[in-house]
Amino acid sequence: MVRLITHNLLACHVRGCNSNNFPLQFQDVQIGLREAEFNPDFLRGFLPKIEWNALVDSARQLGDTSLPAEQPVMIDDDFLKTLHHVLLEIHVEEGAMVCPNCKHVYPISNGIPNMLLADHEIG
Amino acid sequence: MSRPELQAPPEIYYGDIEAKKYTQNTRIQQIQADMTYRALELLNLPPDQPAFLLDIGCGSGLSGEILEEEGHTWVGVDVAPSMLEVALERELEGDLFLQDIGQGFGFRPGSFDGAISVSVIQWLLNAETSHPSSSPPRRLTRFFTTLHSALRNPSRAVLQFYPTSDDQIQLITSIAQKAGFGGGVVVDYPNSKKAKKVFLCLFVGSGGGQQVPK
Ligand SMILES: [Zn+2]
Numbered sequence: 001m002v003r004l005i006t007h008n009l010l011a012c013h014v015r016g017c018n019s020n021n022f023p024l025q026f027q028d029v030q031i032g033l034r035e036a037e038f039n040p041d042f043l044r045g046f047l048p049k050i051e052w053n054a055l056v057d058s059a060r061q062l063g064d065t066s067l068p069a070e071q072p073v074m075i076d077d078d079f080l081k082t083l084h085h086v087l088l089e090i091h092v093e094e095g096a097m098v099c100p101n102c103k104h105v106y107p108i109s110n111g112i113p114n115m116l117l118a119d120h121e122i123g
Numbered sequence: 124m125s126r127p128e129l130q131a132p133p134e135i136y137y138g139d140i141e142a143k144k145y146t147q148n149t150r151i152q153q154i155q156a157d158m159t160y161r162a163l164e165l166l167n168l169p170p171d172q173p174a175f176l177l178d179i180g181c182g183s184g185l186s187g188e189i190l191e192e193e194g195h196t197w198v199g200v201d202v203a204p205s206m207l208e209v210a211l212e213r214e215l216e217g218d219l220f221l222q223d224i225g226q227g228f229g230f231r232p233g234s235f236d237g238a239i240s241v242s243v244i245q246w247l248l249n250a251e252t253s254h255p256s257s258s259p260p261r262r263l264t265r266f267f268t269t270l271h272s273a274l275r276n277p278s279r280a281v282l283q284f285y286p287t288s289d290d291q292i293q294l295i296t297s298i299a300q301k302a303g304f305g306g307g308v309v310v311d312y313p314n315s316k317k318a319k320k321v322f323l324c325l326f327v328g329s330g331g332g333q334q335v336p337k
Pocket of ligand 1: 013014100
């Protein structure tokens with residue numbers, strides 16, 4: 001499975017593709033929702049790693065508009081619960097992620113993205 | 124029987140049947156669990172703080188399951204689809220990627236609070252194809268360089284592996300150092316042929332405090 005928590009950390013790794021290679025764009029996705037245990041300590045620790053604009057955009061691509069456009073300054077439990085759902089409970093089951101720069105397609109099948117590159121794409 | 128990594132590439136060796144056998148073998152489960160706990164210990168994470176960890180060559184999720192039990196969130200990568208399928212069936216929490224670690228990672232800088240790997244990186248010592256990009260030093264260099272970047276500063280990566288010679292340990296540690304890692308090798312039970320275990324303990328920055336534990 002791939003969720004926004006890892007999608008938000010993932011850039012294209014094709015040889016020479018070093019700019020505008022993040023975030024990967026979702027294409028033809030099927031999603032599933034699965035409850036996960038709410039862990040506010042983990043989320044607070046993870047917050048500094050998030051690219052906020054990318055997360056908001058990607059969540060919208062998956063049909064979720066619950067996140068505020070700007071990352072709030074005050075981190076309360078309501079916000080963390082929204083973030084928890086977006087990061088950890090939306091599973092992309094099928095579809096693809098496409099690099100905005102080189103257009104490499106990373107297919108997602110049965111929840112698992114295929115990150116394998118062809119010989120000429122390896123750095 | 125010769126060592127698995129000398130017989131075929133991992134995604135071939137661990138086909139459907141091998142993947143299930145591996146996962147269901149209680150002796151393998153026990154060894155894998157012991158090494159995962161030891162790797163976690165060597166990772167020296169801040170106490171009582173849930174971490175975001177990378178499991179390199181996660182296979183069917185035997186170590187991921189332990190990371191979960193210890194309260195951490197993990198991401199697993201593996202090159203064997205059959206292994207990942209077993210991991211899916213076991214309904215673990217970690218996100219899974221089909222990935223050849225010798226091609227390098229695309230994770231943004233500082234993504235992970237640590238990384239572990241159990242019985243995997245010896246596979247990088249075998250050339251997968253005759254293509255120049257797949258020579259072992261090139262594969263090791265991409266692996267360590269992109270791993271170093273994917274880890275936060277300070278943090279650690281603890282990689283247990285099965286070297287066949289001191290030359291292999293030398294090659295692997297020298298490439299890891301060139302990629303920017305500090306740290307070194309920890310050998311458990313060095314005098315026992317059977318129980319001996321080699322852990323590569325790599326530091327990003329200070330590695331989060333102490334010296335390599337003995
Ligand atoms: Zn690209």
